[in-house]
Amino acid sequence: MAIEAEPRAEPRKDALVAAAYTVLATRGFEGLRTREVAAMVGVNIATLHYYFPHKEDLIRGVVAYAMGRFRGTLGGAGSAEDQLRAHFRGLRRLSRDEPELFAVMAELAIRGVRDTSLRRIVGGTDDAWRAMLRTLLRRAQDEGALRADLDPEGMAAVIVATLKGTFMLPASEPENVERTFRQLEMLVGLRAKRSPAARGRAKRSSFNL
DSSP states (O other), X not given: OOOOOOOOOOHHHHHHHHHHHHHHHHHTGGGOXXXXXXXXXXXXXXXXXXXXXXXXXXXXXXXXXXXXXXXXXXXXXSOXXXXXXXXXXXXXXXXXXXXXXXXXXXXXXHHHTTOHHHHHHHHHHXXXXXXXXXXXXXXXXXXXXXXXXXXXXXXXXXXXXXXXXXXXXXXXXXXXXHHXXXXXXXXXXOOOOOOHHHHHHHHHHHHHO
């Protein structure tokens, strides 16, 4: 039986995506020049076109990288409720540690309003994000962690739309980002989890009644 070879790493291709990602985060689409991206990596424009024949292909690579960072906060072990909490916790971390990611996603969202091809690319990733959230919300309902009358389809759409709006907030407004996450968690119905110390205090208090 033939063994399928693992896809080869392409460091130049990855470096070109990373360079384009940096330009988008700092200067937006107006500052994205393929020749400059190639120069940042130390290759000529022909090499860039070998990997990305069109500018849209390079942007598609940036979208895939950015969404990969978001997908890294989904999945994992534990109940659906635990995975939802981990998703929000991971997004909080990204907003704090990688503000450039939010800047790129904001740039993509704004440009997508006017650019049909980009809107299709971003729209496909949004659809996948909503589908993953919808599945987790439905499973959390089945586990009894969320109220039975919650609409998983509608709530997934609300979460995605709200967080896409959060991308527009400046990195200098972390308190507003945190406020948004807290409100979303309350809207979804994720119960606040007390720390072990708090649970211990509550248990001792019940013994003293």
